[in-house]
Amino acid sequence: MTLSVLEPAAPAAEPVVTSRVSLIGRTRAGLGDALAEIGVPEKERRMRVGQLWNWIYHYGVRDFSAMTTIGKGLRAALGERFTLDLPEVTAEQVSTDGTRKWLIRMASTGPRDRGAEIECVYIPEVDRGTLCVSSQVGCTLTCTFCHTGTQRLVRNLTCEEIVAQLMVARDRLGDFPNRAKPDGAFVPNDGGRFVSNIVFMGMGEPLYNFDGVRDAIDVISDNEGLSLGRRRITVSTSGVVPQIGPLGHEMGTMLAISLHAVRDELRNELVPLNKKYPIAELLEACRTYPGVSNAKRITFEYVMLKGVNDSDADARELVRLLKGIPAKINLIPFNPWPGTKYECSDWDRIERFSEIVFRAGYASPVRTPRGRDILAACGQLKSETEKLSARARLMLDQDEAAAAAAVAAE
Structure with a gap:
């Protein structure tokens, strides 16, 4: 495992709040609003939005001066009012299996705001590269087997902040045209993008941030920019039933359900x-x-908890419940975290459960745990963030104390 804690360019204890805001993550309408702010005539905006869109989302440029198809005057006006800054990556961890986890700090909203922090995970595989993105800061749910669920909900992420996670990943992986690839980076066999799939399985319940997730998917799936097809985007929900239909109608993505139990009394405990x-x-x-x-x-996700939900009877009931639903069942070995009361099912028990489901006609792959050593696996996103945040704050406090001592000594 490689762990690097990145030094902030400026003291994060008192972040500088600038009047310029980043255009990263904006929808086409949002870019149109930005152009209107600097006086671009309405009849010209659609063309200019298309140009900005291509430079920002296809080429991933970080400076307006690189937008050579746009006149110098407009580039200067954009640069005076806006930036193309990405959120700050305050820490990066690389697992022994190649999984990468980034702790990302969003832009500050005030002089005492350090900026919301979330985690984003990249999982390289032979045939794909999957990015697991967060939709909320913390989580509104309290699923007892999930470490993220022990962190209180702070707020929803905006559309811009959700899209920015993909932009950060592609930037750091060298996944934009003419970008250098990092040492040891996963290289797709077919020459395609590093990030080929997105799963909304990070921090938060996506369907409790419906508008933000919907708008972000519109940006991500636009074929003139980031170009990820909706069949390559999966939204996972713990079961916000009223929003499942609208998800299909308005987003058209793949759907995953965090099921984890076949009886209401047990699921009430695991997924309140x-x-x-x-x-x-x-x-x-x-x-x-x-x-x-x-x-x-x-996709139905089912975490394997020793002696809790992993019996042959549970497997047979799962098959009965899903009858008539075109489904795939992902069996997830429980990923432990400090303080949990659960244990992972024994491997032979997982295999027996999988065999029962498979013989009933359902694909039942056992998800290979990825990134366990950096707490990046399913259900683990939380604790390392808090540790790293505390470490960063300690370093800043020490720096401030040293600076104060130096001033006192003069």
Whole structure:
């Protein structure tokens, strides 16, 4: 494992709040608003939005001066009012299996605001590169097996902040045209992009940030920019039933359900949201999910907890519940975190569970744990962030104390 804590360019204890805001992550309408702010005539804006879109999202440029198809005057006006800054990566960890986790600090909103911090994980595989993005700072749910669920919800991420996670990943992986690739970076066999798939499985419940996630997906899937097809984007939910239909109608992405139990009484404990939207209601929403078919199956995520939900009877009941739903079942070995009361099921028990599901006609891959050594695996996103944040604050406090001592000694 390689761990690098990146030094901030300026003291983060008192971040400088600039009047210039970044255009990274904006929708086409948002870019149009920016152009209107600097006086670009309405009849010209659509063309200029297209130019900005191409430079920002296809080429990933970080400086308006690089936009050679745009006149110098407009470039100067944009530079005076806006930036193309990405959020700050305050720490990067690389697992022994190649998984990368970034602790990302969003822009400050005031003189005493350090900026919201979230985690984003990149998982390289032979046939794809998957980016796991966050939709909230913290989480509004309290799933007992998930470490993120022990962190209180701070706020929703904006569309810009969600898109920025993909921009950060592509920037750091050299995944934009004419960018240098980092040492040891995963190189796709087909010559494609490093990031080929996105899963909304990071911090937060995506369907409790519906508008932000929807707008971000519009930006990410636009074929003139970041160009990730909606079939390569998966939104995972713990079961916000009223928003599942709208997700299909308005976003058209793949759907994943964090199920984890086959009985309401157990799921009420593991996923307390079940008390509001029980299993029967959740599965009915899945049966009517727009576009669901054998070519667009719903993924059901099932974490394997020793002696809790991993019996043969649980496997058979899972098969019964999902009858008639085009589905794939991802069995997830539990990823431990400090203080948890759960243990991962034994491997032979996981294999037996998988065999029962497979013989019933469902694909039931066992998800290979990735990034466990850096707490980047499923359900682990939280503790390392807090440790790194505390470490960074300690370093800053020490720097401030040293500076104060130096002034006193003069």
